[in-house]
Amino acid sequence: MKCFIDCHSHFFNIVDIPLYLTVKDKIPMGTIKRLFGGLVLGALVPKLLKEKEEIILFFERSIEKNLVRYSDEIKTAVDDIEDILIIPLVMDFDIPLEIHLRKAVGGEPTVKEQYRRLEEAINSVSTSLSAKFCPFIGFDLRKLLPGFGDKLNDFIAFWDSISQNYRNINDLTQGKPLGIKLYPPLGFNPHPDKLPQKYRDFYQWCCDRDIPVTAHCQKGSYEIGSTQQALFRNTHPRNWEKILRKYPKLRLNLAHMGGEDQFDNLFYGRFLEKDSWTYKIIRLLKDYENTYADISAFDYSDSRAKKDFIKALKHDAVKKFGDGYELKNKILWGSDIPMIIDSKSYRKNMSKNGKPEYQYLLENFKRSLKTLKTSDADEIINNFTCENPKKFLKLD
Ligand SMILES: [Zn+2]
Numbered sequence: 001m002k003c004f005i006d007c008h009s010h011f012f013n014i015v016d017i018p019l020y021l022t023v024k025d026k027i028p029m030g031t032i033k034r035l036f037g038g039l040v041l042g043a044l045v046p047k048l049l050k051e052k053e054e055i056i057l058f059f060e061r062s063i064e065k066n067l068v069r070y071s072d073e074i075k076t077a078v079d080d081i082e083d084i085l086i087i088p089l090v091m092d093f094d095i096p097l098e099i100h101l102r103k104a105v106g107g108e109p110t111v112k113e114q115y116r117r118l119e120e121a122i123n124s125v126s127t128s129l130s131a132k133f134c135p136f137i138g139f140d141l142r143k144l145l146p147g148f149g150d151k152l153n154d155f156i157a158f159w160d161s162i163s164q165n166y167r168n169i170n171d172l173t174q175g176k177p178l179g180i181k182l183y184p185p186l187g188f189n190p191h192p193d194k195l196p197q198k199y200r201d202f203y204q205w206c207c208d209r210d211i212p213v214t215a216h217c218q219k220g221s222y223e224i225g226s227t228q229q230a231l232f233r234n235t236h237p238r239n240w241e242k243i244l245r246k247y248p249k250l251r252l253n254l255a256h257m258g259g260e261d262q263f264d265n266l267f268y269g270r271f272l273e274k275d276s277w278t279y280k281i282i283r284l285l286k287d288y289e290n291t292y293a294d295i296s297a298f299d300y301s302d303s304r305a306k307k308d309f310i311k312a313l314k315h316d317a318v319k320k321f322g323d324g325y326e327l328k329n330k331i332l333w334g335s336d337i338p339m340i341i342d343s344k345s346y347r348k349n350m351s352k353n354g355k356p357e358y359q360y361l362l363e364n365f366k367r368s369l370k371t372l373k374t375s376d377a378d379e380i381i382n383n384f385t386c387e388n389p390k391k392f393l394k395l396d
Contacts, residue, residue: 002082002083002382002386003081003084003085003169003385003390004074004078004081004083004084004085004333004385005084005085005086005087005169005332005333005386005389005390005393006085006087006333006334006335007087007214007253007294007332007334007389007392007393008214008255008294008296008297008332008334008336009070009086009087009088009089009296009334009335009336009337009338010088010091010336010337011063011067011070011088011121011135012063012088012090012091012114012118013059013060013061013062013063014059015109015117016117017029017032017093018101018104019036020104021093021100021101022036023036024100025227026101027186028185028186028231031055031339035052035055035056035059051352052342053342054338054341054356055339058338058341062121063118064125067121067122067125067129067133068125068128070086070337070358071084071129071130071131071133072130073359074131075130076357076358076359077358077361077362077363078362083168083169083170084130084131084169085131085132085133085169085172085389085393086132086134087134087178087179087214087334087393088133088135088136089135089136089181089214090118090136090137090138090181091111091181091183092111092138092139092140092181093108093111093186094111095140095142095143095148095186095187095188096186098148099187111137111138111139112158115135115137115162118135118175119135120175122174122175123174126174126175132169132172132174133174134173134174134175134176134177135175135177135178136177136178136179136180137159137179137180138180138182138183139180139181139182140186140188141188141190141199141202142188143155144201144202145196145198150198152198152205156205159177159180163176163177164177164178166395167395167396168395168396178212178393179211179213179393180206180211180212180213180214181213181214181215181216182216183216184216184234184235185216185231185234187230187234189233190215190239190243191242191243195242195246203243203247203250206247206250206251207249207251210394211251212252212392212393212394213251214252214255215252215254215255216235217235217254217256217281217293218255218256218277219232219235219259219261219262219277237254237258237277237280237281241283241284244284244287244288248288248289249289249290250288250291251290251392251394252288252291253292253293253294253392254284254291254292254294255294255296255334256293256294256296256297256336257278257281257295258276258277258278258281258293259277259297260298260299260302260305262276262277263278263305263309264302264308265278266279266311266312267308272321281293282312282316282327285325285330285331286321286322286323286324286325286326286327287324288325289325291330292392293331293332294331294332294333294334295309295331295334295365295384296334296335296336296340297334297335297336297340298345299343299344300344300345300350300364300365300367300368301344306368309368310372312327313327313328313372313380314372328379328383329383329387329391330388331384331388332384332388332389332392333385335358335361337358341356342356345361345364346361365381366381369381
């Protein structure tokens with residue numbers, strides 16, 4: 001049975017983002033910062049503002065309207081497929097607010113409130129949606145520390161009150177979550193040098209309950225000056241090497257697979273660059289049964305990264321990465337809506353002025369496979385967009 005699953009998107013809007021902290025560099029969301037930099041510049045240079053039009057409109061539109069609009073766009077892109085599932089990742093900004101802007105605590109939506117808003121929005125337009133929307137809930141691991149209230153039981157109770165039983169996409173309840181989102185760039189290391197007991201309890205609980213976890217894992221386009229070192233340390237795949245050694249069954253998606261710049265660093269002539277983030281992630285995919293990596297936000301207009309991406313797939317097909325699980329069974333499709341919608345990858349003919357729509361992003365991904373045999377390319381498309389996400393999400 002054919003299906004289409006987008007494992008990485010965000011259906012938040014401006015109400016959900018702590019804007020002041022983002023602009024002040026305390027929250028490393030490069031896209032949002034570029035967006036508001038664009039607003040200021042746009043006042044001076046209208047052409048730049050025009051380029052940001054789509055993404056600005058996304059943030060000012062209601063969540064309900066975005067859900068309908070983008071599920072229609074996705075349906076247009078895969079119009080022969082009935083079972084479509086979109087995973088919006090809900091971000092948890094609670095701790096950065098508590099640390100950096102105490103007076104905003106209680107005024108900004110907490111992660112629980114954000115989730116409720118999204119769930120309500122999904123349900124209020126459910127009859128107009130061409131897809132199922134089942135979020136992942138953000139969780140800042142610092143909430144497990146005594147200084148921040150030691151909230152593991154609280155989180156487990158919350159999870160139990162909202163999680164669902166399901167077997168296939170048809171069974172899924174609109175708006176009910178399927179997993180947990182971890183975003184280390186917000187300031188926490190998922191495996192500090194001394195792993196706190198509560199972190200151990202959390203990972204053990206994720207394994208026992210077999211809950212899918214998506215962790216942001218790319219350097220990204222952050223410009224946060226003096227804390228960049230800490231950001232790389234927190235986000236680095238080596239943290240997940242340590243965690244998987246202790247919790248080899250953890251069901252984990254390493255989001256962005258290191259990002260384009262690390263694909264660029266994967267090959268050095270005939271040699272492999274074993275220090276690149278993407279190589280480290282590939283090892284984790286090959287060595288552990290339940291590990292996956294999504295390719296959301298991949299820039300298909302970056303011809304070098306695209307070439308290296310395909311080279312990695314070919315390399316693996318002839319076992320040049322060594323033994324282990326095959327990459328073609330481990331990579332997940334993701335878009336990163338809305339972060340991608342102002343990029344060339346989202347546009348017809350890959351120009352800044354081309355018409356933006358989801359079908360062009362998907363087409364650009366498919367085109368990047370054109371040097372493969374047709375049957376291999378077809379298998380990869382079906383695996384990335386359906387079979388692999390089903391395995392990650394435990395869907396029949
Ligand atoms: Zn994202």
